[in-house]
Amino acid sequence: MNWRIGELIYWRIRELVNCKKSLKVISFDVDGTLVDLEYNDLIWFKEIPELVAKKKKISFEKSLKFVHEEYTKLGEHNLNWYDINYWISYFHIEISPNKIFEKYETQVQIYPEVIPLLEELKKNFILIVITAMPREFLVPKMKKLEKYFKFSFSALSDFKELKNSEIYSKISKALNVYPEQILHIGDHWEFDYLAAQKAGMNAIYLDRSNTKKGNFVVNNLTEIKRVIRDKYNN
Ligand SMILES: [Mg+2]
Numbered sequence: 001m002n003w004r005i006g007e008l009i010y011w012r013i014r015e016l017v018n019c020k021k022s023l024k025v026i027s028f029d030v031d032g033t034l035v036d037l038e039y040n041d042l043i044w045f046k047e048i049p050e051l052v053a054k055k056k057k058i059s060f061e062k063s064l065k066f067v068h069e070e071y072t073k074l075g076e077h078n079l080n081w082y083d084i085n086y087w088i089s090y091f092h093i094e095i096s097p098n099k100i101f102e103k104y105e106t107q108v109q110i111y112p113e114v115i116p117l118l119e120e121l122k123k124n125f126i127l128i129v130i131t132a133m134p135r136e137f138l139v140p141k142m143k144k145l146e147k148y149f150k151f152s153f154s155a156l157s158d159f160k161e162l163k164n165s166e167i168y169s170k171i172s173k174a175l176n177v178y179p180e181q182i183l184h185i186g187d188h189w190e191f192d193y194l195a196a197q198k199a200g201m202n203a204i205y206l207d208r209s210n211t212k213k214g215n216f217v218v219n220n221l222t223e224i225k226r227v228i229r230d231k232y233n234n
Pocket residue numbers: 029030031032033186187188
């Protein structure tokens with residue numbers, strides 16, 4: 001009889017371990033991962049400098065240089081860097097952010113492999129997005145994609161922070177799954193790959209420029225199917 005109990009306990013433990021390990025949620029970054037950066041670039045490097053040029057009565061080239069320098073001075077580790085309202089008031093320009101978002105909405109480009117991949121993944125996994133950008137930036141980009149995603153998180157709007165390991169931990173708690181059951185994919189080495197990994201998630205670094213190598217580096221999103229197959233045998 002004893003060996004049976006032992007076997008049963010072993011089976012239960014194995015079940016628990018498997019359960020903890022099984023992949024449930026696939027999480028995507030948005031900019032540079034699902035949609036290209038053109039839309040953001042049009043806002044930061046065309047619309048804003050155009051408005052600043054008009055306001056200051058300087059040439060577009062001069063304005064672009066000035067605006068670019070101001071962005072760099074602040075840097076991507078400062079929350080305001082991502083906040084269009086901050087820059088609108090910083091440059092003393094008068095426009096509603098929504099007007100800008102709508103103006104360029106038709107320019108949102110989804111990478112070609114995204115929709116077929118999501119169609120496939122949605123059958124077996126819960127799909128979510130985690131972006132650094134404020135939620136208002138997410139709206140135009142997700143119009144054609146939102147039907148695939150159960151939840152979307154904006155580090156800035158929802159947590160008032162950059163994408164860091166605490167945010168990823170909070171998200172896995174909010175979803176009520178172990179971090180190990182989440183696979184996060186994104187194109188920023190620090191904010192996507194390292195931060196998600198530090199929180200205990202599985203992370204894939206998307207390197208569309210093809211410069212980094214490794215098991216957990218992919219050059220386009222279709223390759224994540226291989227990673228999922230190899231790691232989870234499903
Ligand atoms: Mg990105």
